[in-house]
Amino acid sequence: MLVLRRLLPFGCLVLAACEAIPEDSVFVQDRYQGHYAPDCPSWVTSPVSGRPYCSSPSKGYDTSPAYAAAKPVANDTAFDGFDAKSPEDKKALLIAQGEKVYTNNCAACHQVDGKGSGTSFPPLMADPVVNGGPVAEQIQTVLHGLSGKVINGVPYTGAMTPFSNLTDNQIAAVITYERNSWGNDGGVVEPAQVKAGR
Ligand code: HEC
Structure with a gap:
């Protein structure tokens, strides 16, 4: 056989x-x-x-x-005491953990450099949602996946899988990482916002 x-x-x-x-x-x-x-x-x-x-x-x-080889895995215990941290410390923690979440879960399609891949996977660099667009929409995309959306005039042939298996901390982290990488200026998303969006 x-x-x-x-x-x-x-x-x-x-x-x-x-x-x-x-x-x-x-x-x-x-x-x-x-x-x-x-x-x-x-x-x-x-x-x-x-x-x-x-x-x-x-x-x-x-x-x-x-x-x-061991992968860099986001560590949820790093978020212990999150609410008591200063805004600067929250942002730094979210970005540091978010990079790990991104590397493990998102880079295969959107690429490490955030530039995506042809008409299969869209760039997240300068994306209308990620670069300062609606946070709620980005949370829903990560939780539930996405297909059929035309972005900047491009109908993407790929589909995004849902990531509801990630924790609220991990989703807030990866979203914050994306919104502050590759020249994006999209602010901070906290775990409580992801929890509310589930
Ligand atoms: C299997 C490939 C794949 C993976 C893995 C993937 N995505 Fe996507 N993603 C896509 C595709 C394809 C689209 C566009 C879908 C469309 O146009 O309908 C997309 C769209 C998006 C969008 C929407 C952009 C917009 O303008 O609405 C965001 C945000 C996003 N992805 C974030 C992520 C994050 C965060 C991760 C990791 C947790 C991730 N993606 C993992 C394929 C993927």
């Missing part, structure tokens, strides 16, 4: 060709998740690309050491 799969025109024709794909390639997720997902017993997320990657050595598409 495995041999047959390699010969059939879904996925890679030659498995070696799959393994030659660099780990930060946009094709990793498509090839491995799209075509081999039923075969993969466990997934890891690349700290390089943020994309899922099969971790099973038995199937011949092993994970490289880079995939197993």
Whole structure:
């Protein structure tokens, strides 16, 4: 069956060709998740690309050491005592934690530099919502995902997945990070605003 799969025109024709794909390639997720997902017993997320990657050595598409490396993960205990902090300290904490949330959850599509990817994924740099637009709309997009919206005249072919699994702290952090990165000037969003938007 495995041999047959390699010969059939879904996925890679030659498995070696799959393994030659660099780990930060946009094709990793498509090839491995799209075509081999039923075969993969466990997934890891690349700290390089943020994309899922099969971790099973038995199937011949092993994970490289880079995939197993620890990712920067947002730490909710960092938000202990948040309400008592000064506005400056709140903002600094949200941005620092938000960068980690972004790297792990958003950069795969919107890219580390916030410039997006073609007509698949929109830039968040200078985006009408992110750069000082309505906070409530950004909260709803992160909670529930988004598709079919034309942004700056571009109908994006990709769809954004919902991120309601993230905590209020993490969502407030990533939104604040986006609203203060890449030249955006969009202010601070606090966890209580995310809680109210759920
Ligand atoms: C799977 C790819 C993907 C991921 C991952 C992703 N997005 Fe998106 N995002 C999109 C697409 C596609 C759109 C545009 C959808 C549309 O035009 O209807 C979008 C739109 C947005 C918008 C709306 C911009 C506007 O003008 O309305 C925001 C804000 C946003 N994303 C933030 C995030 C955040 C924060 C994360 C991480 C928690 C994230 N995205 C992760 C694909 C993604």
